[in-house]
Amino acid sequence: MRNILLTASVLTLLGACASPGNVTSSPRPRPGPVNGVGTEAGMQAWIADFRPRAERAGISPATLNLAFADVHYNAEVVSLDGRQSEFTKTVWQYLDGAVSADRIAQGRAMLSRHAATLNAIEARYGVDKEIVVAIWGMESNFGGNRGRTHLIESLTTLAYHGRRAEFFETQLLDALKIVQAGDVTPANMVGSWAGAMGHTQFMPSSFLESAVDFNGDGRRDIWSDDPTDALASTANYLAKAGWQRGGIWGMEVTLPPGFNYSGIGKGNRLSSSAWAAQGVRSADGRAFPQGEASILLPGGAKGAAFLIFQNFRAIERYNAADSYVIGVGHLADRLKGLGPIRNIPANAEPPLSRSQTQELQERLTRRGYDTQGTDGRVGPNTVSAITAYQRSAGLIPDGYASASLLASLR
Numbered sequence: 001m002r003n004i005l006l007t008a009s010v011l012t013l014l015g016a017c018a019s020p021g022n023v024t025s026s027p028r029p030r031p032g033p034v035n036g037v038g039t040e041a042g043m044q045a046w047i048a049d050f051r052p053r054a055e056r057a058g059i060s061p062a063t064l065n066l067a068f069a070d071v072h073y074n075a076e077v078v079s080l081d082g083r084q085s086e087f088t089k090t091v092w093q094y095l096d097g098a099v100s101a102d103r104i105a106q107g108r109a110m111l112s113r114h115a116a117t118l119n120a121i122e123a124r125y126g127v128d129k130e131i132v133v134a135i136w137g138m139e140s141n142f143g144g145n146r147g148r149t150h151l152i153e154s155l156t157t158l159a160y161h162g163r164r165a166e167f168f169e170t171q172l173l174d175a176l177k178i179v180q181a182g183d184v185t186p187a188n189m190v191g192s193w194a195g196a197m198g199h200t201q202f203m204p205s206s207f208l209e210s211a212v213d214f215n216g217d218g219r220r221d222i223w224s225d226d227p228t229d230a231l232a233s234t235a236n237y238l239a240k241a242g243w244q245r246g247g248i249w250g251m252e253v254t255l256p257p258g259f260n261y262s263g264i265g266k267g268n269r270l271s272s273s274a275w276a277a278q279g280v281r282s283a284d285g286r287a288f289p290q291g292e293a294s295i296l297l298p299g300g301a302k303g304a305a306f307l308i309f310q311n312f313r314a315i316e317r318y319n320a321a322d323s324y325v326i327g328v329g330h331l332a333d334r335l336k337g338l339g340p341i342r343n344i345p346a347n348a349e350p351p352l353s354r355s356q357t358q359e360l361q362e363r364l365t366r367r368g369y370d371t372q373g374t375d376g377r378v379g380p381n382t383v384s385a386i387t388a389y390q391r392s393a394g395l396i397p398d399g400y401a402s403a404s405l406l407a408s409l410r
Helices: 040-056 061-067 075-082 091-098 101-113 115-125 129-140 151-161 165-180 204-210 228-240 272-277 310-318 322-335 354-366 380-392 403-409
Strands: 250-254 292-296 305-308
Touching: 040 061, 040 151, 040 165, 061 165, 075 151, 091 322, 101 115, 101 129, 101 322, 115 129, 115 228, 129 228, 129 310, 129 322, 151 165, 165 204, 204 228, 228 310, 250 292, 272 292, 310 322, 354 380, 354 403, 380 403
Parallel strands: none
Antiparallel strands: 250 305, 292 305
């Protein structure tokens, strides 16, 4: 999956064990880059060292010979992995591209073109066909951008290079299991540089967990021009992630004057009727469905508010970014004929860059609002620290990490 969320479950790394009977011995060092610089010879040494581990994980010598026959060190993949973008968008700018008029039109065309298949998938897995098509559009522009990188080579390079070695070695092992099962050849196993593959950009571990042969041809094929298996596999993934048949992901809401912002956030779940009792209303006049829900303010108190349900959390397993989940949900709503988001501020503040977020965390912690680390990522601890500071400063406690918030701390 893109971003490389890699919200997919990761199996425990199979590694070399210490010598039997000698509890003080350590595993011998594995081949890796010297001073951070990888080489072709170094990666070939890594492959030789990896093969016994792969065989212990059930990969046959024949599969390994086939998979590694033309695999070389890929410096471009390492460069892509090392880039850290400082560019940030507001959630509204993100949605402008994710849920564009062109994408809505293409999505409706795909719903019509693949109607019989999508209806059958919805009937089997209970996941709305519009949600499946929305993920397809978000992940690969309806199959137009599936990626062309040979994944065995890219995953091997990333496992050898070491920045996230354990994760990528696990994905490599899973990719080899897919090849060994006969679902795809190494030459046809292509995708994005970080391992996401097919129409809906499954990581290898997600493929093993959820991929299905829906068209009955004997292979779980998410790479070919026929999207059937990929779309069904996506629905199966969401069903396993807790999708509630007949439920909604969320809806835009309005908050009443004097609303108590201390209750916002994904961690605070109340019944939809309890939110209604507090004066929360749907922006388009729809009645709230029954179920537990949370209030989410992805762009702070000045932008749209959303009441989110269990199906939001199921999509979140696919990609954990709030903007992505809202993008999928809103695109699906537009495909169903619902209207656009209403409360989009004209001059929304963009989120902070990673370096700015680190500064914010440092300044909050120094003032006694401990963010439990300064990693540059806005997680629950940082949101809690922000809201505590906002309350003390007489600001709306919306938990949003903005430039104006950082300026108030300087």
